[in-house]
Amino acid sequence: MAGHGARNRSGGRPTLEEVAARAGVGRGTVSRVINGSPRVSDATRAAVEAAVAELGYVPNTAARALAANRTDAIALVVPEPETRFFAEPYFSDMLRGVGAELSDTEMQLLLIFAGNDRERQRLAEYLAAHRVDGVLLVSVHADDPLPDLLAQLEIPAVISGPRSAAETLTSVDSDNYGGARSAVEHLLSRGRGRVAHITGRLDVYGAQRRIDGYRAALRDAGHAPDEGLIEAGDFTEEGGSRAMAKLLARRPDLDAVFAASDVTAAGARQALREAGRRIPEDVALVGYDDSAIARHMEPPLTSVRQPIQEMGRTMIDLLLNEIADRRPSASRGLERRQVVLATELVARASS
């Protein structure tokens, strides 16, 4: 059991000093053992470890943070209201990946919502106080000032979904371009010739990349560019439904739709139903994200899966590296790293 060591006047937790006395060594040596330094003899190490166990010693985090100027904590910042966080499986998958990668670390993960101005203000103060060693940023809009604040405070950060091709932060993303391509190629291979695209929010870089992939797939298959088959959506169900209605009015002969998200596809499905089109007989439908909604749709939705958990793990890897690299002076941000992970098409009955 733990909890002897009632040495200090208040019977509080044992300190390094007490462990040192117990093991018959100096304070520095105990510190070395605790922190896994190799410059300790085996015999000494064993003695210290015994003392630690006997006293039930646990390092004082605050003291360590003060002396070493680090917090051993990183924040996962979600610039969305909590409701969206719980509604979208994206976040829980991300959290799972991050948590898994962090579990053999001493690092503590903080989950911080910054969905409204008040929460953002709090976050700014939090970051200014340097209460975390690094930040993970997910789902950031193009005009968000957060990345700049982070850069100004010189806090290591990794972003999921770069804001543009010229993203200055280290970033992790899935292959939106390739994912879109594979979706369209899949539809073409099924014999569809008039493939429409309902886009995501146009101020989101990933949505742009999906448009690029859509265009490239058609071009490479020898189709002439046809902007009339593209309609802007906004990642919502209603937007998808609206866009689909417009497309049907403009191109009643379309036989396939690639939607920029599963939710968008759900909206499109609704509009297709109302127009009396059958899925997939009349119009094939492909979504993006492979979320729960895709599996439960009627008919089940073909979708592009992103390796979200792996993205989370990768983000942590990169962030821990940045934190470790944050050395006195010398090189800063020489190599900005942009990792892109492959997607996978999951074919179901809708195409």
Added chain:
Amino acid sequence: MAGHGARNRSGGRPTLEEVAARAGVGRGTVSRVINGSPRVSDATRAAVEAAVAELGYVPNTAARALAANRTDAIALVVPEPETRFFAEPYFSDMLRGVGAELSDTEMQLLLIFAGNDRERQRLAEYLAAHRVDGVLLVSVHADDPLPDLLAQLEIPAVISGPRSAAETLTSVDSDNYGGARSAVEHLLSRGRGRVAHITGRLDVYGAQRRIDGYRAALRDAGHAPDEGLIEAGDFTEEGGSRAMAKLLARRPDLDAVFAASDVTAAGARQALREAGRRIPEDVALVGYDDSAIARHMEPPLTSVRQPIQEMGRTMIDLLLNEIADRRPSASRGLERRQVVLATELVARASS
């Protein structure tokens, strides 16, 4: 703007000492201003505040934690896998209430999952290191050792859903007894005479209280006790379905069912359908929780609503009090506080 004060050798963040020098006062006075002590003259306070603003001073959390022996952080511990956390609206509501109550505080909220042994081990170490000032415990099973660990470490804690009538921790709960009563009284007032009950997990105190409320309502209405109308469930859909089938076999004449949760009611509904009973014509159905599932059921489910967000807020209140009370020596746990919040019946088409 922030960020002058490049006094220290490394150009780092300004310290208390520097603010004091700038304002022409002593260190102690600045500390008093920062911490809102009343024993500072208005003139001095103004001077210090000006210096703070000019230098962009932000207190160093680690130093404060070390000197004051507190962390200004509390943990919301969820002894469930993350999947359940995201699946059940209970947790997001709770989180919202907690977050709201905490937003005008300096306190930082940590979300900690302890769904498997490994996570539990980590949590134990975390608590042993006293990295939080207090703990919020939600959804704890009767045999969970966590509350005892907390007590042993003398960490203030508040539990939602006491483990028994003799709960030793400060607790917040909704009125399970009253909620069950109101559900049954509602059914009786609708002219139903043979009201069955599908219980929750019997090792959950709240489920027992709901059974008590069910019995009391029937007794007070002059009905003779009839244990044959009670069947054990386990809060799951499958359990509800199974229990309902047993009840129908045993008491084909029942005309109403009070289920211990909405999910249980969903299972019961399934079994009723399969037996060819109409809801509510043949059998009226009432659930518990008023979750999303209740609103979306066909027909919409009458249910007992718990004020979950308010429970979250109340838990924070109590916890902050406990933390503040944790004074040197003197009184400890003299008054254990058990708060019970009222529920509300939401009548819909199923009854």
Added chain:
DNA sequence: AGGTACTGTGGGAGCGCTCCCACAGGTGAT
């Protein structure tokens, strides 16, 4: 006039660590 009691203030003494310099003792080349 002296006492008592406040208010407001300065600054010493830690809090429990990490960092780093100093140094003992060993080992091998000169």
Added chain:
DNA sequence: ATCACCTGTGGGAGCGCTCCCACAGTACCT
């Protein structure tokens, strides 16, 4: 033997706060 250079170790000097004691100044009693 002397020197150079390792490995392992002890402990001083902080890190930036809070706590608390001391004390000046003022106010109000006797």
